[in-house]
Amino acid sequence: MVTTPAESALRDSPYHADCPTRHILDRIGDRWTVLIVGALWDRSNRFSELRRRIEGISQKMLTQTLRGLERDGLVRRTVYPEVPVRVEYALTEAGRTLRKPLRALEEWSIAHLGDVSAAQKAYDRAD
Amino acid sequence: MVTTPAESALRDSPYHADCPTRHILDRIGDRWTVLIVGALWDRSNRFSELRRRIEGISQKMLTQTLRGLERDGLVRRTVYPEVPVRVEYALTEAGRTLRKPLRALEEWSIAHLGDVSAAQKAYDRAD
DNA sequence: CGGTATCCGTTGTGATACTG
DNA sequence: CAGTATCACAACGGATACCG
Numbered sequence: 001m002v003t004t005p006a007e008s009a010l011r012d013s014p015y016h017a018d019c020p021t022r023h024i025l026d027r028i029g030d031r032w033t034v035l036i037v038g039a040l041w042d043r044s045n046r047f048s049e050l051r052r053r054i055e056g057i058s059q060k061m062l063t064q065t066l067r068g069l070e071r072d073g074l075v076r077r078t079v080y081p082e083v084p085v086r087v088e089y090a091l092t093e094a095g096r097t098l099r100k101p102l103r104a105l106e107e108w109s110i111a112h113l114g115d116v117s118a119a120q121k122a123y124d125r126a127d
Numbered sequence: 128m129v130t131t132p133a134e135s136a137l138r139d140s141p142y143h144a145d146c147p148t149r150h151i152l153d154r155i156g157d158r159w160t161v162l163i164v165g166a167l168w169d170r171s172n173r174f175s176e177l178r179r180r181i182e183g184i185s186q187k188m189l190t191q192t193l194r195g196l197e198r199d200g201l202v203r204r205t206v207y208p209e210v211p212v213r214v215e216y217a218l219t220e221a222g223r224t225l226r227k228p229l230r231a232l233e234e235w236s237i238a239h240l241g242d243v244s245a246a247q248k249a250y251d252r253a254d
Numbered sequence: 255c256g257g258t259a260t261c262c263g264t265t266g267t268g269a270t271a272c273t274g
Numbered sequence: 275c276a277g278t279a280t281c282a283c284a285a286c287g288g289a290t291a292c293c294g
Binding site for chain 2: 019020021022023024025027028029030031034035038070071072073074094097098100101102103104105106107108109110111112113115116118119120122123124
């Protein structure tokens with residue numbers, strides 16, 4: 001039997017810091033991670049390629065987010081010692097397993113974000 | 128046909144700010160939302176009850192997070208004008224639809240967080 | 255090319271005091 | 275009981291300059 005978010009969310013303490021769902025949100029909940037994972041979905045990318053494809057990301061945040069993903073074993077960094085140096089980033093097998101939960105999030109968004117937006121407008125008009 | 132995170136993540140601009148997956152992460156990616164949704168999973172709760180059940184949450188963050196969920200139509204707030212006043216919070220039908228994506232996140236966490244933790248240790252030992 | 259280092263504004267969160 | 279108001283502080287992220 002699989003536990004529900006409801007059950008596990010309240011099973012742990014203190015601060016429920018080890019709620020499993022909170023842990024993955026710490027991992028993918030930031031501004032850039034899902035965009036990088038998305039960009040690496042089909043094939044590996046060079047650093048500069050990622051920078052171009054992900055509009056608005058700074059060099060700092062691209063490096064920082066990639067380092068985090070590499071540290072967690074979700075992305076593999078490969079350096080080809082050519083001149084100039086070439087660095088390729090690719091999802092690992094573990095990284096690919098993110099597909100299912102990310103897909104679930106995306107499907108919810110597509111199905112419900114219109115309602116959420118309407119609810120916000122109604123709420124703001126009311127008060 | 129359903130789009131993948133990979134495809135949709137890079138379709139939009141600028142900053143890919145309207146990637147659907149990013150939008151739901153803006154909604155549930157904070158520190159307290161999933162814990163509150165979890166606490167409301169089976170039944171409605173009073174304000175003080177939520178405060179007791181969710182260890183470590185401050186009054187400010189509980190209020191603030193509940194207001195956001197109410198504004199988005201995911202939680203319904205009901206005031207019973209007794210003395211002293213009683214306020215009940217419950218998930219709406221829309222709020223209950225979060226079950227599927229939250230469950231997917233939780234299953235990933237349970238299946239993979241051990242590997243992630245091991246990868247972190249290996250990475251930190253290496254460098 | 256693929257980074258690091260530094261500075262700095264913004265945002266998220268917590269502590270505390272007060273209120274209808 | 276269920277909040278609101280205010281202050282303080284740390285983390286996040288962007289801009290810029292520099293480097294192997």
